[in-house]
Amino acid sequence: MLSPASAFLGDRHLDILVVEDDADLRQLMGRFLEKQGFSVVLAEHPLQALEQLAARKVDLIVTDYMMPHMDGVAFTERLKATPTLKDIPVILVTAWPDDGMTERGMRKGVALSLTKPIDFNRLLTLIRFAE
Numbered sequence: 001m002l003s004p005a006s007a008f009l010g011d012r013h014l015d016i017l018v019v020e021d022d023a024d025l026r027q028l029m030g031r032f033l034e035k036q037g038f039s040v041v042l043a044e045h046p047l048q049a050l051e052q053l054a055a056r057k058v059d060l061i062v063t064d065y066m067m068p069h070m071d072g073v074a075f076t077e078r079l080k081a082t083p084t085l086k087d088i089p090v091i092l093v094t095a096w097p098d099d100g101m102t103e104r105g106m107r108k109g110v111a112l113s114l115t116k117p118i119d120f121n122r123l124l125t126l127i128r129f130a131e
Contacts, residue, residue, distance in 0.1 A: 014127070015039045015056070019049040019063040019075065020093070025118075029062065032120050038127075046075035053085060060130055062123070065094035073108050080109035089130040093118065 016038050020026035023044070030040045041056060043049035045068045049061070061079070065072040072092050079085045090109060095116040111130045114123060 013039065014060060015041065015058045016127070017041045017043060017049060017052060017058040017061045019043045019046060019061065019067070019072070021045055021064060021067045029118070029123075032123075036124060046070045046072075046078070049075065050078070053079075058088060060089050060091070060127060062091045062093060062127075065092055065096065073110065076110050077108040091123075091126050091130055 016033055018026060018029045018033070018040060020029060020042075021044055026042050026044065030042050033040045041052050041058060043052050046063070047069050049063070052058075063072040063075055067075075070078070072090075072094070076090045076092070079088060079090065086109075089111040092110045092113040093116060094113060112126045114126055
């Protein structure tokens with residue numbers, strides 16, 4: 001039987017980096033995505049994520065908005081300014097649905113956004129469209 005990831009990605013394997021400062025949510029997203037057939041790397045904050053990205057290539061990033069050290073939009077801006085990382089799609093997750101924040105994120109390179117509490121079926125749909 002095909003995993004949900006295989007059902008819409010075919011033979012394409014996807015490595016996803018999840019950047020989330022809430023440990024419980026980070027683990028929950030990681031386990032959910034792994035059960036869907038994705039390979040997952042977890043980071044607690046953007047600086048740790050940048051360290052992970054220096055050591056491993058990923059195909060997609062799911063990042064929280066409000067985090068220590070820098071917010072998700074500033075993190076995305078930094079990614080897009082780095083030649084080896086600029087083409088990685090970013091999904092921004094936020095508890096603060098705000099059109100201004102979403103617009104700012106899109107201008108800085110966020111592909112799609114998702115509000116908390118996370119609807120995991122919607123996350124899968126966004127992954128399909130971001131990829």
